[in-house]
Amino acid sequence: MAETQTYRTKFGSLSDYRKGSVEIISGSPKHYVFSNLFEVASKSKPYEKVVVGKNLEYVIEAIRAEGASPWMTCAHDEFAVCMDGEVRIDFVKLDTSPPARDGTQPVAGEPKGRKMGNVTLKRGHQALLPAGSAYRFTANKTGVLMQQTVLGEMSVQKWSDICFK
């Protein structure tokens, strides 16, 4: 029977998402810190790095990809997964390593260094943002990125605005 059935895989997008729910028996909905990446991105500024998951110093950020982002860098590896749309990432190997701080850091102006190349992500694609490189996202159509990183100076926390209470 399994071989004859046709399945439709349901992914989310900015234009088509339906948030789940928390049915409480005891405790508070806040305990589950429940949000939705697409809903968060739909209300964010372009490239605002909104924290949707936090495990001590580690975070997951929801990012609205729209137009070109500022150049950013990081002292440790980060990862980006495209959850909606198409996003190009340009990379530059910085002549000077970024300060050994946690999380994403802004690059002032144009990055100084050699071009490493570029990666273009569609939905479901994941890219390495290697430590010590500068990177810039570009999306011709609004999309959504999910970034794995560490809480940093560019991270934005607004839990009351995004979570079930």
Add this chain to the structure above:
Amino acid sequence: MSASGFAADKVAAGPADATTGYKSFKLGKFDFSRDEYFVTIKWPAKGETRSHVLPADAFLRALMRDVAWGFFYGWVNFDHVFGTQNHYGKVDVYAGSFNGVLKEAGVDYKEQFETPVIMATFKAMLHDWTNEGFDPFAAPAETGTAFGCKHGSNGAAIERTRIATRRMPGLQDDSPLRDDLPVNRAFADVPQDEPVVNVEPGFEGQLHAFNLFKYLSRSDVTWNPSVTSVCRASLFCPTTEEYILPVFHGNDRVEWFVQMSDEIVWDVADKNTGAPRARVTMRPGDVAAMPADIRHQGYSTKRSMLLVWENVTPDLPKRYARGELKPYPVEF
């Protein structure tokens, strides 16, 4: 993960039963046996022998995860009575200890074992009790029956190991992609295209991207996370889920879920007593924390993609246990 592996000489197995063909096993004061349909576990309490019965298929699915995950993070409840707690080097086996009613009645029992001893015993049980045609990692619709008298074995299915990734699959000297595996029947509509990667001369091997959804669509197991990115002690461990998570996982730290496709419903209960606390429904794009003081079990009708996010910072279980860290990850 062979039945004749490390500490195999410590396994206490009885002879094969004349009727069913299955061996029975002893682990400390626990007795384990199976018949055509059920696994029976016995332990001492209040001067008597107590017993508990689980369906053989459910027991083997839970046992498979416990072995493959190396007893995982925290508690692996096979059901509302029996399970294991990982102390990372030693493992508690318990019956009733985390069931509010049985614990209060004093009919619970817990015994601690060196990890190699319990691992060897559980592997031997898996090898003896898994019949030909039954894959404990597979969705029920994709495998044969666990029931009946002993008929053959399925070593290939139960000897899969968790894939270790150092940074990201597909990088040189890192874990492989899954291009050689077929797309699962439930993900036949998932695009299989790869990201475009243009690398300037001199930077070969430094830029990397892959199709994570394609990778997941080719997973041949259910409820078995694999690491796909490593940011220091932050691990993305996506997995594909169908039917029921075979264990009620009790957290010894905060864990997070991101629903990447389709839908999973989670039953959440108190970690110590099993009392129900919430039902959480997650749809694509949903992000939710599983606090450090709960146990959870998920249900997925359509095979779905779930990102499990773990923090493997050393000593986290002790910091949560002594109250240094709150069970909830964010206050707002």
